[in-house]
Each structure stands twice: as structure tokens, then as C-alpha cells.
Amino acid sequence: MKLLKNATSPFARIAHAALIEAKIADLEIQTVDPWADEADLLASNSAGRVPCLVLDDGTGITECLLIATFAERQGKGALSASDPKSLAIAGTGIGVCDAAVQILIGRRIVSGDFADHAFDANPIAARRRRSVADxxxxxxxxxxxxxxxxxxxxxxxxITALDYVELRFPGAEWISATPRLSALRELASDRPALAATRPPL
Ligand SMILES: N[C@@H](CCC(=O)N[C@@H](CS)C(=O)NCC(=O)O)C(=O)O
Structure with missing residues (x-):
């Protein structure tokens, strides 16, 4: 099976890490640009987004949590993805990723460029910053x-949420320190699921 992803998407990272942790064999990785309307991505995901897992029979599974659900079932327990506390943490982490990505997309909608921060003055951007920080x-x-x-x-x-926020908003004064989460990230830093999926600095 093949995972279509890019290097920076936190959703793609969660899906990829879940597949690694579940010990899914013969996983091929195809890097795609989700902003370039690539034919391979659109063929398997009408939303044109990463991640998308394409099974050997051509079935395309989208949405990182659905891919994680698939990984848990295929991995026969190697990935723990159903404990209520873990699910609550996963949902909160995805919420952080979602809000952070929305700030980036807002910038792109307003000015066509992630690097132009005009959108950040919008009240919706303030709500998303609050979601990330809280x-x-x-x-x-x-x-x-x-x-x-x-x-x-x-x-x-x-851990994916923390890494993504630090990647996109380095040194942001509206983000508080996260000593426990940062310590957990340090302790888990050499786990293959995290080390092999870490976004570029
Ligand atoms: N809810 C989806 C979100 C996927 C998503 O938004 N991926 C972004 C990259 S971070 C993307 O492909 N964006 C391209 C676009 O929105 O056109 C998931 O959990 O997988």
C-alpha cells in the first residue's frame, strides 16, 4: 500500500506515524504537493489533500484518523488507538493542528502567500490562535x-501538534511553555514513528 503525503502536514505525519507504530508492512511513501492538484492525489482523494492511503486494490482512505483506525485494525493491537484518554488527547492534538493549519490557509486566502501575515489581524485568526494556545x-x-x-x-x-506549532510559529509570544509535553517529546524522540516522520527544520 502507498501513503501519499508531504513533509510538513501534521495530519500526514499522524497517519504515517500510526502506520509505522502499527507495523504495517510494505508501506510505500509517495511525496506529493497538495497545493499542485497532482493527478495521483486527485485520483485517490477528491478533496486533493494529504494524507491519503491507497491500498493495493486502489481503495483510497483519506483523513488521518480514519487511516489511524485502519492501522490499528491491520496492526492487530500494535497501535493503541481506542483507550478513551488516548482518544481525548488525540482529539485535542488534532484540534491544535487544525487551528494552526487554518491560520496558514487564512494567510494564503487573504494574500496568496503563507509568508504574508495580513490575515493574522482578522478575528478568526485570533480565535484560531486561542485554540492553538489553549x-x-x-x-x-x-x-x-x-x-x-x-x-x-x-x-x-x-507531539505532532507541538512540533507543527513550533515549525509554523517559532518563538510566538502567544504560546505558553509546555514542560510536560516537551519532556514527553524528548523521551519519545528516537521512536521510529516520530523520528522517521519529523518535519524539516
Ligand atoms: N481532516 C484532514 C485534513 C487534511 C488536510 O487539511 N491536509 C492539508 C495539509 S496540512 C492539505 O492537504 N491541504 C491542501 C488543501 O487544503 O487544498 C485529515 O485529518 O487528514
Whole structure:
């Protein structure tokens, strides 16, 4: 099977990390640009977004949490993705990623360029910043002190959220420190699911 992804999408990272943690064999990775209307991506995902998992029979599974659900079932328990606390953390982590991505997309809608921050003055941008900041605070209170022997979906999503926010909003003064989540990230840093999917600096 083949995962269509790019290097920076937090959703693609969650899907990829879940597939690695679930020990899915013969996983091919195809890097695509979700903003370029690439034919391979549009053929498997009408929304034209990453991630998209294409099975050997051509079935396309979109949405990172659905891919994680598939990974959990295929992996026969190697990925823990159904414990209620882990699901609560995963949902909060995805909420942070979603709000952060929406700020980037807002910038692109307003000025056509991620680097132009005109959108950031919009009240919707302020709401999304609040979601990011409050979500990270909540994750900091919720996450495990140490990663389990196998990473669970909540831990994957929480660390992905922190890495993505730091990538997109380096040094932002509206984001508080996250000592527990940062410590968990450090402890889990060499786990293949995280190390092999880390976004570029
Ligand atoms: N809800 C989706 C979100 C996927 C998504 O928004 N991916 C972004 C990259 S971070 C994308 O492909 N954007 C291209 C576009 O919106 O056209 C998921 O959980 O997988």
C-alpha cells in the first residue's frame, strides 16, 4: 500500500506515524504537493489533500484518523488507538493542528502567500490562535509522563501538534511553555514513528 503525503502536514505525519507504530508492512511513501492538484492525489482523494492511503486494490482512505483506525485494525493491537484518554488527547492534538493549519490557509486566502501575515489581524485568526494556545495548555496537562512501550495515538498526535506549532510559529509570544509535553517529546524522540516522520527544520 502507498501513503501519499508531504513533509510538513501534521495530519500526514499522524497517519504515517500510526502506520509505522502499527507495523504495517510494505508501506510505500509517495511525496506529493497538495497545493499542485497532482493527478495521483486527485485520483485517490477528491478533496486533493494529504494524507491519503491507497491500498493495493486502489481503495483510497483519506483523513488521518480514519487511516489511524485502519492501522490499528491491520496492526492487530500494535497501535493503541481506542483507550478513551488516548482518544481525548488525540482529539485535542488534532484540534491544535487544525487551528494552526487554518491560520496558514487564512494567510494564503487573504494574500496568496503563507509568508504574508495580513490575515493574522482578522478575528478568526485570533480565535484560531486561542485554540492553538489553549489546546497546547490542555495537552500539557493531559499527556502521559513517559511514553508507553508502544506509542499510542494520543501521544503521536500531541507531539505532532507541538512540533507543527513550533515549525509554523517559532518563538510566538502567544504560546505558553509546555514542560510536560516537551519532556514527553524528548523521551519519545528516537521512536521510529516520530523520528522517521519529523518535519524539516
Ligand atoms: N481532516 C484532514 C485534513 C487534511 C488536510 O487539511 N491536509 C492539508 C495539509 S496540512 C492539505 O492537504 N491541504 C491542501 C488543501 O487544503 O487544498 C485529515 O485529518 O487528514
Amino acid at each position: 489546546g497546547l495548555k490542555r495537552l500539557d496537562a493531559m499527556v502521559l509522563d513517559t511514553p508507553g512501550e508502544r506509542l499510542d495515538l494520543g501521544t503521536i498526535a500531541a
